Amino acid sequence: MKNIIITGTSRGIGFELAQLFAKNNYNVLAISRNVQPLEKLNLKNINTLSVDLSNENDFKKVTDFVSKNWQKVDVLIHNAGKLINKPFSKLSSKDFFEVYNVNVFAVAELTRVLIPYLSKGSHVVTISSIGGVQGSMKFPGLAAYSSSKGAVITLSELLAEEYKEHEISFNVLALGAVQTEMLEEAFPGYKAPISAEEMADYVFNFALTGNKFYNGKILEVSSTTP
Secondary structure, X not given: OOEEEEEOOOOHHHXXXXXXXXXXXXXXXXXXXXXXXXXXXOOOOEEEEEOOOOOHHHHHHHHHHHHHHOOOXXXXXXXXXXXXXXXXXXXXXXXXXXXXXXXXXXXXXXXXHHHHHOOOOOEEEEEEEHHHOOOOOOOOXXXXXXXXXXXXXXXXXXXXXXXXXXXXXXXXXXXXOEEOHHHHHHOOOOOOXXXXXXXXXXXXXXXXXXXXXXXXXXXXXXXXXX
């Protein structure tokens, strides 16, 4: 059984992903601040871990679990994200830090502490946004969010180069609009063409097979302009 770590599993795509992997007989470590939604399902193969990704000290919970129970990680999916929608003139340095802390710094640090458990054939998938891709349409109010999603794209490209001799793959899925709670909170009333369940199915398959075809790549997964 492959060992899968997913962040941001209390709702949306991460919540659906954790269930998909578990139901398909994979070991899942589901990381989020709120573990109750998954624990209520009582699914076998899922271990939940309450982790605040904005608190670097919490990452030790993850490495302690892996070293004690698994010793290796086959797939790491950076799915957690923070979005603040404010006009640029109203964004504070604190807002920028909060967004970057989850969307960039936590991705880097969690990857770093798990490197010893990644090996040949491991796949690290980072969920970014089409808004972080150069040349894509940009939306007012998302200066902190979209720029952070651009940062993790470059980070993943660099890590793919740095660890290519170890045959650890790093890829990014830059998603368009998906109907999740985070989208509804940021853009009330907007209806996305893709459901969280549909996108989770895509990410599930890519996480398991995409590293056979891609490394250091950014795949734009969007059926609409946003």
